[in-house]
Amino acid sequence: MAVIARLEGSQSNGTPNALDNLRDLCATDFARVNQLIVDHMQSDVPLIPELAGHLVVAGGKRLRPLLTLASARLCGYDGDKHIGLAAAVEFIHTATLLHDDVVDESDLRRGRDTANAVWGNQASVLVGDFLFSRSFRLMVESESLRVLDTLANASAVIAEGEVAQLTTANDTATTEEDYLYVIRSKTAALFAAACQVGGHIANRNIEDETALEQYGANLGIAFQLVDDYLDYSATDQAFGKGVGDDFREGKITLPIVLALRRGNDDEHVFWKRTLEDLDQQDGDLERAIEILTAHGALSDTLIRARGYADTARAALATLPDNAHRTALEDVVDFCVERAY
């Protein structure tokens, strides 16, 4: 998820990137979403806006709410219910981050101290619950049972993915299938729902909604795979977590799964020691990157990411060809190209 931070601002060469373009295209809606987010994290209990504000101020690029806004507009929607839904989607994401940080015992998120490092796990759990409840209220305001059904389902799937990740964490026997199940659930499900609900409120037919869902789901997988890749190869550590965070936490991501499948006994011993036992020494990260590179595990992760990206882009083909569709197509390329 740290990739969100890397999406920050313009590209290093100063030209606006596809995310900037998407944000510009949705600028009026996006400003309303940001205001709604601030309004809905208020509470008579001061710790709530204080803690939630910590995460919200830290930013993140709000890619998911942008997907909701653009999907609705792509479908010709001219009401304003997409504003509340976009805020609801961001609240689900924020609640998940708060609970994730408790789970990972992380100390840094988007380059700042995590909320749990500042206020303790207890407050992070409860404020996450509050934001999740608030997201639910925002959804109810859409008065669309299809929207509610889609987002309720996505929320349950995200939680299932997080639990599945917990059970595969530090387990070098994790298969590619196991891994894909986890990221489809914990990451791609919210991307998919964020897009799909844009179709719901625009009252599109089931084919168009499925196209949006497929776009979001495949974009989400590509996004996560690039994130996994960057954790072993990013050169720019200015934002968010640095290279090697997944390794230090013993996370079994796709590059690791591929290297394990292709590795010899010595390497298995190495992965078991470093990722299962979390017994890590100086030079281990460098050796990990060497092994991953030798097996083509990093490049193959990118090839797979490009495959999902192509599927995401293709899913939009049957939808109206307008500026919002183009912006969503470009965001796919951007998500993959940040790896280069």
Next chain:
Amino acid sequence: MAVIARLEGSQSNGTPNALDNLRDLCATDFARVNQLIVDHMQSDVPLIPELAGHLVVAGGKRLRPLLTLASARLCGYDGDKHIGLAAAVEFIHTATLLHDDVVDESDLRRGRDTANAVWGNQASVLVGDFLFSRSFRLMVESESLRVLDTLANASAVIAEGEVAQLTTANDTATTEEDYLYVIRSKTAALFAAACQVGGHIANRNIEDETALEQYGANLGIAFQLVDDYLDYSATDQAFGKGVGDDFREGKITLPIVLALRRGNDDEHVFWKRTLEDLDQQDGDLERAIEILTAHGALSDTLIRARGYADTARAALATLPDNAHRTALEDVVDFCVERAY
């Protein structure tokens, strides 16, 4: 919340209590709710039903779903949407318990090891999220936006109450008003919503729904006050947590608030040491009980509980006079009388 366990089964003299009567009256519906709870905690991720089942098997009397069932029937509802709503209410409650135990770092719940003690905090947080999401799906199935609005609102209020409790925990400056805010939010809000949604699906007018809400809210407060009282005076430790748990955790409950208001400087020093600094020695619990008794703090807590109980009972007066109403009235008495 430990009181739920104390509500278990029949009274010590062998006669059925009011909760048994309510359960008998709703027996067919209740069996369907219990089945639905088991069905909806299933997942392809084995840890989810395993962990959720631990808590569900441990029981608890499912007072909240019974309130939903009885409220709907009291209002003459003859459909079956109250079944799913009752299960949803229980899931919200169960999710709250899972997160509570993480927050409190509890080891025992309903006389068994807590889920977090067995599977760790991480799994408890995430399975709580899963159950909360599932409750949301169950609510969506009611296809009633009023139901969704009421329960979404209650969920946010519960989270606010939990955060407020966190900020008043171990704080001997907590006022009676602070304390009432916490229990209205964290306990009474779900009792109120559990009753109110019974009115929603029965399509009652706003006066009847408000009556049900008032019944639930006041019952919830009375229930919590008796719980606070019992923590310093229960003689039966066969079920749930034992006497003195709140004291050992430094919880500022109503008896403490009253004793603090009425106490001298020596006593303030005592409460600060034991509840704020959690510096407790042998004999401290006994001294706490002595001080509480000397100031009438325990008996006055019960007097207040009876006041809320009377208000709860009175709220039902304008509703149809039938067996379900009588059973709900009797449950109020039972909740208070268990203190004697």
